[in-house]
Amino acid sequence: HRGRDGDSETERWPLRNSLHQMEKGLEDFIVRTQQDAEKQSQSDTKTSEGKGARLQQEASQLRSQLNNVTEEDRERELALRKKKYKEETEIENWIQKYDTEIGEKQTELEEMTRMYEADMAELRALEEHSAVLDLEYSQIMEERQEAQKQRKQQEREREMQSQAATVIQAHWRGFCVRKAMKANAKPKKGKKGKGKKGK
Numbered sequence: 001h002r003g004r005d006g007d008s009e010t011e012r013w014p015l016r017n018s019l020h021q022m023e024k025g026l027e028d029f030i031v032r033t034q035q036d037a038e039k040q041s042q043s044d045t046k047t048s049e050g051k052g053a054r055l056q057q058e059a060s061q062l063r064s065q066l067n068n069v070t071e072e073d074r075e076r077e078l079a080l081r082k083k084k085y086k087e088e089t090e091i092e093n094w095i096q097k098y099d100t101e102i103g104e105k106q107t108e109l110e111e112m113t114r115m116y117e118a119d120m121a122e123l124r125a126l127e128e129h130s131a132v133l134d135l136e137y138s139q140i141m142e143e144r145q146e147a148q149k150q151r152k153q154q155e156r157e158r159e160m161q162s163q164a165a166t167v168i169q170a171h172w173r174g175f176c177v178r179k180a181m182k183a184n185a186k187p188k189k190g191k192k193g194k195g196k197k198g199k
Helices: 003-187 189-198
Strands: none
Touching: none
């Protein structure tokens, strides 16, 4: 029985030795792995810290740029608001001025319309009066023409009467002259007898 145990012990020794070496190799591997992991972790930490610092620097720069851009945007916005307010104020002033001018023009137009209507009413009255005057003038001219015709007719009648009177007077004078001549040409009976008796 002991011989077998001794043999077993002899057989187990290499296995134990091998296991021990394997365990030692595993421990060494684990230690190296841990060391490598720590180195890698430290390297990663340094790299991460460097990246973090760079990122923080970039973030700070970006924040600064953002602040600058924001400030510029605020200034531009303020300038645009001022410009917009100025333009709106100018537009409002122009609208008020336009409304005032339009009101004045409307009042002036209404006044001119009233004056025009008054002038047109006066013109119509003058035209009516002129029509009445034209009618009266036409009547007066017709009456004058008629009176002139009558005067001319009367003048012609007077001329005819004067000519007739002249002719009649000429005939009458001629008649009287012939009668007188005839009377003077006849011998007187009384004077002739007395002369004969005296002889």
